[in-house]
Amino acid sequence: MTDTVLRVAGISKRFGGLQALSDVGITIERGQVYGLIGPNGAGKTTFFNVITGLYTPDSGTFELAGKPYVPTAVHEVAKAGIARTFQNIRLFAEMTALENVMVGRHIRTGSGLLGAIFRTPGFKNEEASIEKRSRELLEYVGISKYADYKARTLSYGDQRRLEIARALATDPQLIALDEPAAGMNATEKVLLRELIDQIRKDNRTILLIEHDVKLVMGLCDRVTVLDYGKQIAEGTPADVQKNEKVIEAYLGQNHEATGNTATATSGEEQ
Template sequence: MSLNMNTELKEGEVLLQAEGLSKRFGGLQALSEVSFSIRKGDIYGLIGPNGAGKTTLFNVMTGLYIPESGRCLFAGRNLTECKPHQIAESGFARTFQNIRLFGSLSALENVMIGRHVRTHAGVLGAILRNRSTRQEEEQIEARAYELLDYVGIAQHANEIARSLSYGDQRRLEIARALATDPMLLALDEPAAGMNPSETVVLRQLIEKIRGDGITVLLIEHDMKLVMGLCDRVLVLEYGKVLAEGKPTEVQHNPRVIEAYLGAGAAKELGITVEEEQA
C-alpha cells in the first residue's frame, strides 16, 4: 500500500520555514531566535542534549505553545497562532516523546480516531446514522486497516493498544499520525526504548514514508540512526542553533563534538576530537 501524498510543492522546495522562534518559561529561555527550513522530500534531523529545546520547538511548531516571537510557515501558511487541530488539518502531523495512545481501545480504533480531521459527517450525521455517514465510517475503518498494514502491525488490529509491545505501540502512533494524510510527519524520539532490531524496522518504515512523498522531521538521540538516515541535521544547544547542515558536516563540526557528541559518541562515528583540533 502506497500513501501517494501529493502537494503543489515540487521536490526540493521549502515546505516548512521557521523564522526566529523564541519561547520563554518564566526565567528560562527555552528557545532563542531559532531559524531553519525543511524542503519537501527531506528527512530532517533535530538533535541536541537533554534540555536543548527540541521538544519545545516541536510544541511551538505544532500549536501546543505560542512563541514570544518569530513565526512558522508551512506550505506558505503562517501556523504561529493556529490551534493544534488546525495545524493537523493543514497537513502537519506529529507523534510524541511519551506514547499517547488510547490504551483501552484497539489498535484499529486508535487509527480511526486519527482520521477524524479528514471526516465530514459531524455530530448530526453521527446521531442520524444516515447512509453517507455509514459509508464514511466504512471508509475510515478500511483506511485504518491499510495503515496498520503499512506500518507492519495489521495482525494486531483488534488487540488492545496497551497490550502491544513497545515497538508496536510506536508504530501504531505513526499509523495514527499518517491517518491525518500529512505532508510533513514530525517524530519525537520514535526509537526511544527500542532494541536494535526494532530500530532497523523503524528506519525502514521512515524511509518508506519518505519514499511515498511525505517529508519527515525527526527528533532522535540515536546518532547512528540520525546520521545514516537524515538529509540535513539541526543541532540545538540551550535553545539556540549550534549547527545545521548535512550529517557529515554536522558530525565533523568541532563545536558539535565538544558540546554534544563528546569523545565517546564521536568515536562510534569514527571521529576523534583530537582529529578535529589538528
C-alpha cells in the same frame, strides 16, 4: 505545490527567567527526513512543542507548504497538516489498534455531528471509507494482524508503529516524530529505520527528534543542532559531524569525523 513543506524563522520562547529558544529557524523540503538533535536541555522539545501548537512562541514566523500558519492548538495544527507523535506514547489504551487509527482519520471527515447521530447514508459510507483506509495504514506499518487487539496489549515497538499509523491517517504534509526510538531494542530500531525510510520513499516529509545520534546520522537528509536554546549547526549529517561546536557540545571530544558517532542518553528536557 511548493517544494518547501515547513519554514520557520526567528522562533524564541522564554519560561520565566529561562530563555528556552533564541532565534531558531529551519526549512524542510518535501520528501526529506530532517533531524533535530542536541544535549538534554538544548530546547529540542520546546521547539517541537512550539511548531505543533503545545506552546505559544514569544516571536517567530511560520509557513506550511508556502502559506502562513499560526500554531495555536494541536488540533488546529493537525488540520493544517502537521501530525506528531510523543516521546511518551499516547494511545487510547482500551481501544483497538484499528480504532486508534480511525480516530486519527476522523480529522479529515465531513459528515459532522448530525450525520453521526442519525446514521445517515453519507455517514455510513464515510465510516466504511475511514475503516478501509485505517486497515491499509496498519498494513503499511506492519501491524495489520493486530487490528482488533487493544492498544495496551501490543508490544512497545508495535505501539510506536501504531502511533505512526495514526499520524499518517491525518494525511499530513509533515510528520513530526518525538523520540520514536526511545526504549526500543536493537531489532525494533532496525524495523523503525526501515519504516521511516519507506515513508520518505513515498515522498512524505518527516521532522525527527532523536537521542540516538547513529540513527539520525544514518537516516536524515539534513540536521539542526541546538544547544542551550541556540542553533549551533545546520547541514548534512557529514557536515554536522565535523562541526567543532557540535563535537564540543554534543558528540564528545573523542568523536572523529570519520562517522564514529556516539549514542546520547535519553531524558526529559525543556
